[in-house]
Amino acid sequence: MHQSRLAGFIIDCDSAALDGPVAFWGAALGMDARPPDGAAYVPLDAAARDLVIEVQRVSHPSRVHLDIETDDVEAEVGRLEALGARRLEQIRSWWVMEAPTGHRFCVVRARASLEGRAGTRRWP
Amino acid sequence: MHQSRLAGFIIDCDSAALDGPVAFWGAALGMDARPPDGAAYVPLDAAARDLVIEVQRVSHPSRVHLDIETDDVEAEVGRLEALGARRLEQIRSWWVMEAPTGHRFCVVRARASLEGRAGTRRWP
Numbered sequence: 001m002h003q004s005r006l007a008g009f010i011i012d013c014d015s016a017a018l019d020g021p022v023a024f025w026g027a028a029l030g031m032d033a034r035p036p037d038g039a040a041y042v043p044l045d046a047a048a049r050d051l052v053i054e055v056q057r058v059s060h061p062s063r064v065h066l067d068i069e070t071d072d073v074e075a076e077v078g079r080l081e082a083l084g085a086r087r088l089e090q091i092r093s094w095w096v097m098e099a100p101t102g103h104r105f106c107v108v109r110a111r112a113s114l115e116g117r118a119g120t121r122r123w124p
Numbered sequence: 125m126h127q128s129r130l131a132g133f134i135i136d137c138d139s140a141a142l143d144g145p146v147a148f149w150g151a152a153l154g155m156d157a158r159p160p161d162g163a164a165y166v167p168l169d170a171a172a173r174d175l176v177i178e179v180q181r182v183s184h185p186s187r188v189h190l191d192i193e194t195d196d197v198e199a200e201v202g203r204l205e206a207l208g209a210r211r212l213e214q215i216r217s218w219w220v221m222e223a224p225t226g227h228r229f230c231v232v233r234a235r236a237s238l239e240g241r242a243g244t245r246r247w248p
Contacts (some may be wrong), residue, residue: 003152005153005154005168006153006154006173006177007134008134009188009190009223011227012223014226015225020142020224020225021224024207024208024209024220024224024225025223025225027207027228027245028192028204028207028209028223028229029131029141029190029192030128030130030243030244030245031130031131031243033238035137037184046130046243047172048243049130049175049242050173050241051173062225062226062227063187063188063227064133064188064189064190064227065188066133066153066185066188068152068153078150080227083148083151083152085148085150085152085183099137099148099149099152100144100145100148101135101137101148101149101186102137102138102146102185102186103135103186103187103188105152117153118172118173119170120154121154124141
């Protein structure tokens with residue numbers, strides 16, 4: 001038995017610097033930038049929407065990808081494989097996966113307990 | 125004076141039929157499919173997260189795009205142009221725009237009043 005839910009999304013930017021992308025997306029979405037999380041990530045303050053939204057510096061074409069958060073990454077990855085997704089790459093504690101529709105997304109460890117949180121589903 | 129906020133996101137699928145994509149994304153995100161909205165859109169039930177999430181059939185490469193909702197589309201598009209975005213195409217009541225980061229997104233009319241809703245920002 002494990003739990004998961006949509007965590008939020010990452011705005012992947014093929015950009016040498018993140019200042020410009022963060023300034024645009026923070027103002028566009030009306031969310032203040034928070035302190036950088038390492039060299040590649042700047043979180044936006046999406047707490048009012050109970051979402052994780054981050055601007056990420058990447059070296060592939062710019063896109064948006066979803067994150068799914070869970071209390072058991074291996075169990076959740078297995079559940080998603082059974083639905084037709086496939087594992088692409090493990091990065092530290094999370095997995096990059098590819099949906100049958102071709103979209104890439106990540107399965108990440110929930111930063112806080114998912115118990116009773118909006119949208120959390122419990123899987124057998 | 126107008127208001128806007130992140131509405132949610134659209135999972136664009138370059139797929140002849142939407143059944144497969146909707147089955148995958150509904151199960152992956154733990155959100156039930158709702159009745160189709162025309163031939164190209166199937167909403168997922170993301171009410172618990174106060175988001176609009178839809179699977180859309182498209183004829184360009186699959187991607188994810190954001191929607192920003194507002195009570196004044198023209199004012200919001202103007203605000204985003206001042207931030208560096210540009211108008212690409214008007215479709216019925218909404219505008220497709222391109223961010224300075226290259227991401228495409230839409231500015232749509234809010235389906236319900238934004239007054240007092242989580243994450244709503246009021247712009248001068």
